[in-house]
Each structure stands twice: as C-alpha cells, then as structure tokens.
Amino acid sequence: MAGDECELLSIAVKCAERGKGLAKMLMEHCHRELAGLGAKNFFLEVKESNTAAISLYKKLGYEKIFERKGYYADGENALVMNKS
Ligand SMILES: CC(C)(COP(=O)(O)OP(=O)(O)OC[C@H]1O[C@@H](n2cnc3c(N)ncnc32)[C@H](O)[C@@H]1OP(=O)(O)O)[C@@H](O)C(=O)NCCC(=O)NCCS
DSSP: BTTEEEEEEOOOOOOOGGTHHHHHHHHHHHHHHHTTTTTOEEEEETTTTOOOHHHHHHTTOOOOEEETTTTTTTSSOOOEEEEE
C-alpha cells in the first residue's frame, strides 16, 4: 500500500484447496482491511491466459484498464486490472 493505492503482488491457493472460495475470501478480507486503512484503489497484473484468476478478479469487481504487451518472460501479455 502506498498512499491510497494498493497493489496485489502475488496470490496462490494450494491445488487441493482450490475451488472452495478461499482466494475470494482472502481478497475480500484484504480489501476490507486495507479500505479501513484508507485504501481507495486496488491494482494487479495477470497473464491474459490465466482465466481462473481473471474470473476471480472480475467477480471481485476488478476491470481491465490496460494491457502490457509481452510483459512476461514467455512473451505473454499482462492485463492490468483496477478496482476502486
Ligand atoms: C487463481 C486462484 C488463486 C483461485 O483460487 P481459488 O481459491 O481456487 O478461487 P475461489 O475458489 O475463491 O474462486 C472464486 C472465483 O474465481 C473464479 N475461479 C476460480 N477458479 C477458477 C477456474 N479454475 N476456472 C474458472 N474460474 C475460476 C470463479 O469465478 C470463482 O467463483 P465461483 O466459484 O463462484 O465460480 C488459484 O487458482 C491459484 O492459486 N492459481 C495459481 C496461482 C495464480 O494463478 N495466481 C494468480 C496470479 S495473477
């Protein structure tokens, strides 16, 4: 968190525990806690092929605001997503 902006750097759920709502619960918890500290804007980057993560972020209210071409080492694009 810097000022009223936050960036999600990394999130992962153990394979055997996926699909149980853990990532959604964890992110909602972070949003609430950080909003309580004054956060107004949340940002993250995600590989455009990562449909599970993109679906999670959209469900939480994130929208794509920008695309970084060839951002990852394998040449894949990154989507920059924001939630206010
Ligand atoms: C992305 C990740 C964190 C999701 O964790 P999770 O605990 O399984 O997610 P949840 O159970 O909280 O799912 C919440 C929502 O995300 C979406 N989602 C999660 N897994 C999905 C999948 N395999 N396919 C499509 N949508 C998916 C769904 O919209 C889901 O809501 P629903 O269950 O009502 O359909 C997990 O798949 C993971 O650790 N992936 C590897 C690491 C990674 O890619 N991290 C993100 C890097 S940017």
